[in-house]
Amino acid sequence: DGGITQSPKYLFRKEGQNVTLSCEQNLNHDAMYWYRQDPGQGLRLIYYSQIVNDFQKGDIAEGYSVSREKKESFPLTVTSAQKNPTAFYLCASRRDTEAFFGQGTRLTVV
Amino acid sequence: KNEVEQSPQNLTAQEGEFITINCSYSVGISALHWLQQHPGGGIVSLFMLSSGKKKHGRLIATINIQEKHSSLHITASHPRDSAVYICAAPNSGNTPLVFGKGTRLSVIA
Numbered sequence: 001d002g003g004i005t006q007s008p009k010y011l012f013r014k015e016g017q018n019v020t021l022s023c024e025q026n027l028n029h030d031a032m033y034w035y036r037q038d039p040g041q042g043l044r045l046i047y048y049s050q051i052v053n054d055f056q057k058g059d060i061a062e063g064y065s066v067s068r069e070k071k072e073s074f075p076l077t078v079t080s081a082q083k084n085p086t087a088f089y090l091c092a093s094r095r096d097t098e099a100f101f102g103q104g105t106r107l108t109v110v
Numbered sequence: 111k112n113e114v115e116q117s118p119q120n121l122t123a124q125e126g127e128f129i130t131i132n133c134s135y136s137v138g139i140s141a142l143h144w145l146q147q148h149p150g151g152g153i154v155s156l157f158m159l160s161s162g163k164k165k166h167g168r169l170i171a172t173i174n175i176q177e178k179h180s181s182l183h184i185t186a187s188h189p190r191d192s193a194v195y196i197c198a199a200p201n202s203g204n205t206p207l208v209f210g211k212g213t214r215l216s217v218i219a
Contacts, residue, residue: 043196098158
């Protein structure tokens with residue numbers, strides 16, 4: 001079955017370390033997205049990509065980086081420049097009206 | 111940019127009650143999504159709606175494209191329905207989904 005896989009589900013990192021969150025889809029969707037959720041708040045857009053080798057900043061891109069070398073993969077790196085990295089991260093993909101969502105990665109920086 | 115508003119923000123219900131969560135959006139869309147998030151858990155996609163109504167078990171979702179409004183109903187609510195329910199709508203094409211802030215539902219036995 002097609003879908004999106006995010007890994008890992010839970011991730012712990014020390015402050016000052018970069019960390020990369022994985023997002024893979026086998027749906028042949030062109031568009032992929034990364035969102036961040038803080039406790040009690042809605043999901044906010046970090047980065048998105050509508051085609052391979054191209055991506056755009058969302059509303060809260062500072063301190064994050066992405067790549068889109070393959071259609072299936074859209075990894076997100078949380079860099080040490082991100083002031084408050086502890087959050088829930090959600091990956092999604094779309095084609096027209098069809099959208100799929102990953103299970104999310106809960107990142108805790110200690 | 112599409113503005114997506116949900117109401118209520120928080121909802122407490124007794125087991126067995128009929129529950130309605132509302133979602134309105136500002137820009138015409140082709141489809142709207144309803145998602146569920148359990149405490150500390152991931153996101154589960156419940157419905158994608160282009161028109162009319164969809165039903166899955168005790169969950170019913172409706173959408174009125176002209177009024178830019180959608181509702182999620184839960185019949186015979188149960189404590190396991192306690193979760194955050196989120197609606198999401200696109201601007202157009204493959205542009206990013208805009209999410210509502212969610213409705214936190216607590217169903218008490």
